[in-house]
Amino acid sequence: MTDKKIDPNTYWKTEIEFVFQQLHKFNPRGLIIKHDHFLPPNQIFGSLPHPNGGWVTCGLEADLRIMKIVEEHLSNLKGSSQLDWDSVLVAFRKELSDRFIGQRLPISGNLIHRAINNAVKVAERERKTITHWIPCHLVANDNPALIHAGPVTFQRISNFMQDLQPELARYINELSSDQDRRCLEGIDGDRPVSKKQREDLVDKARRYYEHFDWVAKVTISNFASRPSADRAGLCVQAALDVFRFFLGRLSGHSIDTETHGILGIEKAQFTKIKNEKLDISLYQALTVPRLNDEAWSGLIAFIDPQKPNLVDSLLKTLMSGDTPPPLSKRLLDSLNWFGQAANETSPGAAITKFVTSIEQIVQGGKKDQDGSVTKQFCDRAAAFCVITDNSKFDYWHTELKQLYGLRSNIVHGSISPQSFTLNRNIREAEKLAKRVICGAMTFFEQLDIHSEKWKTNQLNEKLDSFVHDVKQNSLSTTQETDINE
Secondary structure (H helix, E strand, O other): OOOOOOOOOOHHHHHHHHHHHHHHHHOOOOOOOEOHHHOOHHHOOOEEEOOOOOEEEOOHHHHHHHHHHHHHHHHOOOOHHHOOHHHHHHHHHHHHHHHHHHOOOOOOHHHHHHHHHHHHHHHHOOOEEEEEEEEEEOOOOOOOOEEEEOOEEEEEHHHHHHHHHHHHHHHHHOOOOOOOOOOOOOOOOOOOOOHHHHHHHHHHHHHHHOOOOEEEEEEEEEEOHHHHHHHHHHHHHHHHHHHHHHHOHHHHOOOEOOOOOEOOEEEEEEEEEOOOOEEEEEEEOOOOOOOOHHHHHHHHHHHOOOOOOHHHHHHHOOOOOOOOOHHHHHHHHHHHHHHHHHOOOOHHHHHHHHHHHHHHHHOOOOOOOOOOHHHHHHHHHHHHHHHHHOOOHHHHHHHHHHHHHHHHHHHOOOOOOOOHHHHHHHHHHHHHHHHHHHHHHHHHHHHOOOOOOOOHHHHHHHHHHHHHHHHHHOOOOOOOOOOOO
16 A cells, blocks of 8 residues: 555656666676576565576565556556456566666656556456356255356356366367466476376366366456456355355355365366367465575474473463463464464455454453544554564554554445455555564563463553553654544
């Protein structure tokens, strides 16, 4: 979220000038071409493609500014939800490189504007008409064989697999066309070229689909592959929501499109681009992340059972007694909401759950002394952000106020929880939630998370005193009205 108005002749020019200042800073002896395996891990995402091949390092901060320009442009562009924003970003980096490195043109707002418009045109060429078949759990009835819900058609999986046999046979015996594979999240290497490889792929996808009873068919027109898959998922989920509403929670909770742990495959999907051949996508289970050395060392230090640490103490509170001590329970509940948010597919629900994870830490069953729930939320959460590195209270207070207002707009209906524009707010919500929880861990550990004395009233008094002390040490304070009043 930004309050800046896009002005190609000023703001964009300033940002891109910074990018090229960073280029020369990282490459003082000239723009030396590098390749991915030579780049430090923290700079892989801070580089521009060189017109002659390879990469030139510009640094992460410069790359973030490029990303921000793309996000701001697409946020105001009609039809941007049909595009793969990552494709626009890749094309924009190339346009910048071609103009200002290859052609050595002077940086200007007009040239930057042309670059972003050309990048959009590149991404627009990826739009296609794609039919998606999404397996799901629906009802146990054998009849009817087909159920129509608006643009979504549900078919029994046995009938679907039988109807698909001719396409599968052609897929195995013929090389598939070079279709866009950007929607893949896991298995995303070279396309299977041998008949055996194609047979294995079909077999894995078939076994995945056969764990379901039904398949939902929906055709999405004029979308790039990734947003097409997202939109198809939204359509099918909306149709399933109708069934859940009709059946109620007792029966409706089993209606779903997910199943987990099947031979390491998270999901498989059949699609067919209009007038082209069948395509098969496999999504690898994302349960085993690959950590670099720095991240791995940090994780070991955080959870090392051989040393006294908060994680060990916190988890042990679950091993005895009916209810963990008050501070432990707050942290555990907060982490639970954070985990749900991290696993949430709906952007609005994810943001709501991240905010709820903060509320588990800071809310005390009463309003602030001034009668404002919002003020209490922002004051306490900002104070926890500050103690991490003694940063400015007002900065975090403003960020949290915006996030709390966004959550309010989502839950009160001003913003759809499925709005694609919320995707760019999820990272900010996660960042704030993580920072508040980290600050709370430090503060609560000092209070003793095993103590039973920190009931709601006692903790409210302690938190009010804590906020007062943080404000006294801050350069300024922020006044606020309750958005819920």
